[in-house]
Amino acid sequence: MKIGLVRHFKVKKDFPKKFLLTQQELSQWIKEYDVADIEEGEVDLGDIAWKRCFTSDLPRAEKTARKIYQGPITVTKALREIPICPLFRNHEVKLPLWAWGLIMRGAWLCNHRSQIEVKQDVQRRLADVIDEIMSRNGEDTLIVSHGILMVSMRQELLKRGFKGPRLGTPANGRLYVFEK
Template structure:
């Protein structure tokens, strides 16, 4: 069985223009990012005839899936991006510092830890469903954060595949179980 992970195409929303952002400004930026269109690209499907496709139901992932897979796509909210932890600060921070806070939020934020645990549970459930339904090769289109959890779960289940830190938009990461 083969499982391929693809991160959605690049979102057209650029980084925040303000050098420093409040919590509310950051939340507003992420909302705009979630609603932004994508720049379509090309994805090499490795000449594999994918029999099934699961996709996050978020527009950027769904549009990517429709662009690269011309058959029926199963939309799953379980494949949505990990929720951004709300860190209420009374001062503004540069975007890069917000990004660093998000990376370590699992260590310092109780809600972020709960969200990550829930994400791991959802990823495991998606793979349970995929494997129980069929041994057909599966294409999964989702988001960078989810893909990290998905990779770990696939490896845990005996699949072999590439390492990645930050998944490249539109690139296919192939995992195989012999």
């Protein structure tokens, strides 16, 4: 059985022009990023006859899935990007985009109370998706999702005996195959 992970195509949304951002400015940029269009490309699906495809319901992932896969696609919230939630009570704090990303992902990794969804919740929803895929008699399945989520998905697949590549920061529009 093979499970292929693909990160959505690159998003047509420039980074903020301002170097320092407040939480409110960051939240607005994220909302715009979530609905932005994608730069379509080609994905080498490895000459594998994928039988099914699952994708996040966020537009960038769903559009990518529809571009690269011609069969039935299961669209699910379970494959959504991990939400980033405001951390500070002082809304005037200004940080560079990279610092916000580091702090907010760190808060998520540490299960900080500011985060809507903790790491265990994400692992549980990914486990449910893998359970559904595995209940389909070993059909080779493609999953189109998001970078950080793919790293967590890889951990779940390895726990279940799949073998596959390290991801680091997954490239947009690239296939990563895991096999059992």
